[in-house]
Amino acid sequence: MDKEYVKSKVRHLKDWPKPGIIFPDITTLFKDHKALNQVINDFQSRYQGKGIEIVVGIDARGFVLGGSLAFLLGAGFVPARKKGKLPAEKVEITYDLEYGTDTLAIHKDAILPGKKILLIDDVLATGGSALAAAELISRLQGEIMEIAFVISLPAVGGEKRIKEAGYNCYTQIEFIY
Secondary structure, three states, X not given: OOHHHHHHOOEEEEOOOOOOOEEEEOHHHHOOHHHHHHHHHHHHHHHOOOOOOEEEEEOOHHHHHXXXXXXXXXXXXXXXXXXXXOOOOEEEEEEEEOOEEEEEEEEOOOOOOOOEEEEEEEEEOOOHHHHHHHHHHHHOOOEEEEXXXXXXXXXXXXXXXXXXXXXXXXXXXXXXX
16 A cells, blocks of 8 residues: 555644634545555455454445455444434444543444454544444454554554553554644
């Protein structure tokens, strides 16, 4: 993967979603076929043959990554959705973000005990969303093999929090703001 090329396709938005935050917008990377292909191929190379049975993608950009990767790995895909988006019986958790709180949910029947899970999202900042999704997966007795991201913001501390919680973590690129 050409990390510099992939990094060049990320847009940086100042003061979004609130003043003082710099947000790495991955949608500009998604629209570039070459960059998106490199990102997905890197994930596929890392996880092919590792026994991943389900890829869980975090709402919403994790859906793009997770759905594509699940297809290539021959795995199922499960969305970790924001509150009010799932129609059937679900498990939910409310957690802190860098700029507020949010709630994630997964259908109760989406993950069977012992299934090998890859959890994926676009940006790792505080790690709040990923740790919340990991808690839901744990409640459903899934086995998290790794938590993966395209972008890490190491200054915010999310990777440290994820590793301290006992999870393996993989990121493709990082930005220091």
